C-alpha cells in the first residue's frame with residue numbers, strides 16, 4: 518500500500534490573482550493532454566462523504582458547501598462521461614486523513630505549508646481503496662478565503678473540489694490550458710467547475726466511455742430576442758457530445774451551433790413566426806432533451822438603448838394580427854404595475870400620458886397624443902409590424918427607473934375592444 522498526495526502548490530500572488538503551479542510531473546499519456554496517476558477504482562461508483570466545516574463566511578452555510586462539492590462530483594458523471602461516478606453518501610464530522618475506508622472531503626483549519634487543497638489516496642495493486650480531500654485554511658503568510666461565488670481574492674470551493682476529485686479518480690495534471698486538471702488555477706474564477714474535453718478524455722481512458730447521455734437543457738442566455746432571431750446565445754445543460762448536436766427553438770433549427778463543452782453550446786437563434794415562450798431542444802443522434810419555455814420571442818424591440826433628451830424607436834410585431842389597430846403603451850416603474858397587467862379599456866390604472874404623468878403607466882389615445890410621440894396609434898401592416906417613437910425629455914432624470922414598453926391590438930371594428938395585450942420588453946435607464 519502506498520500513500521500519495523497532490524502537488525498543487527501556491528507559487529506567488531500576482532496582483533489580484535493567485536497562481537497555483539505544480540512543481541512536479543505525472544506519467545502522461547501524451548505530451549499535450551491529460552495525465553494519469555497510475556491508480557484507479559475498479560468499481561463503477563465510489564461513495565464519498567462531505568464535512569461542511571468551512572468557516573469563511575463566503576463559503577456559505579452547510580447546505581451551500583455540500584451543494585458546491587456535490588456539483589463538482591456530479592460534473593465528472595454528467596460531463597466526464599466515463600463508466601464511473603462519485604456517489605454522495607451524506608455528511609460526516611470526520612476531519613482527519615485516514616485510510617479508514619470512508620472517502621471524505623473536508624476543510625482543515627490548518628496551514629498546508631503550500632498546497633491550497635490536497636487529495637490523498639491509498640491503493641492496493643494499483644486499485645484505489647480510499648481517498649480523502651483536504652481544503653487548507655492557509656499557507657505560510659497567506660490566508661485562503663473559500664467561497665461559493667468567489668471575488669478576486671477568494672477561491673472557489675466547487676472548482677477546487679472538481680480538480681481534486683479528478684485526482685481521486687486517477688488523473689494527474691493536464692498540460693491543456695483550460696482543463697480542470699490543468700496545474701494552474703486563479704482566485705476569483707469558477708472556470709474549473711466545467712470539465713474540458715481533455716478531462717473527459719482522461720476519465721474515459723481510465724474507465725471507458727459511457728453510453729451517450731441524453732442531452733438536457735437547463736438555461737439559455739440571453740433568453741429572449743425579437744422574432745427575427747439572429748442573436749448569439751449560450752445553451753447550458755449536460756450531455757452535449759462534441760460532434761453532431763442540433764438545437765431547435767420552438768421546433769426551428771438554430772444555426773452556427775458550436776460545441777464549447779459537454780455542458781455548453783453556443784448557437785444563433787432562428788427566426789420565429791411564434792410569439793412568446795418556446796421550447797429549446799438539443800438533439801444528439803436519437804436522443805433529445807427539451808425544456809419548455811426556455812426562450813421567449815419578444816413582441817417589441819428597441820431601436821437602441823433608450824436615452825433621455827432623444828427620440829427612441831420601437832419595432833413591434835403581433836403575429837396573426839396583421840392589419841389590426843394597435844395602441845402603444847409605456848410605463849416607468851416602480852415595478853408595481855407592469856404594463857402587461859392591463860386587462861380592459863377603462864382600467865383605472867390606465868392614465869393618459871402627460872409630462873406630469875411620466876412616472877406613471879399610460880395608454881395613449883389619439884386626442885391626447887403629445888408632440889413627443891410618433892405613430893403610437895395606427896394599424897399593423899400586412900406583416901403585422903409597426904414602428905413607433907417616443908421622446909424622453911431630458912428632465913426630470915429617470916436614471917435607475919425601468920421603462921416598460923408594449924402594445925395592445927384591437928378588434929377591427931372598434932379600437933376600444935382590446936384583443937391582445939402583447940408581451941412587453943423592458944430597459945433600465
Ligand SMILES: [Zn+2]
Pocket residue numbers: 523524525680684690700
Ligand atoms: Zn492537482
